[in-house]
Amino acid sequence: GAVVSQHPSWVICKSGTSVKIECRSLDFQATTMFWYRQFPKQSLMLMATSNEGSKATYEQGVEKDKFLINHASLTLSTLTVTSAHPEDSSFYICSARDRTSYYEQYFGPGTRLTVT
């Protein structure tokens, strides 16, 4: 149980284009999903917290107009990287909290974004 999927698993795009990453909780409902960014050999950095039906809360230094987050349902959150630049290249990971669990979060497999 508690499976979180991400799509796509990897994507290459050109500078200036936009990329959408999907995060789905497959066997549970998630009122809250989180988006993280991870650079090589580094830990996860929280980008934003996404609550179903409301606007996302972004961490300091994360541009909300560049990283658009939509949490349209209890099983789906999307992250859209707009006008991507090479410095946006990174590993993006989402996690979801089971609405029945007080503490535990489950992570997706990540999406490798490369902007050329």
Next chain:
Amino acid sequence: TQLLEQSPQFLSIQEGENLTVYCNSSSVFSSLQWYRQEPGEGPVLLVTVVTGGEVKKLKRLTFQFGDARKDSSLHITAAQPGDTGLYLCAGEEAGTALIFGKGTTLSVSS
């Protein structure tokens, strides 16, 4: 801002050795979680500790939550090459996002 200090950052040992990874903070967490991550994959939850002084065992892995709920440790007995990976501790205040330590990259050679 809550911070988690994780140490050591890198650890390279021989098969059969024991090791301990530490996670410390000046803040109190309602829970603390340990994850293991393989390259190119998302973190996989190993354990969640909630109660101060709690000890949990997962085969050769022993996890401990400090009495004051500010620190935690992960001890691996008789490490094996399959234990190689990035180990992450993460603390949480109830209902909020996880705060991650910087991670410990473990390499176990045979």
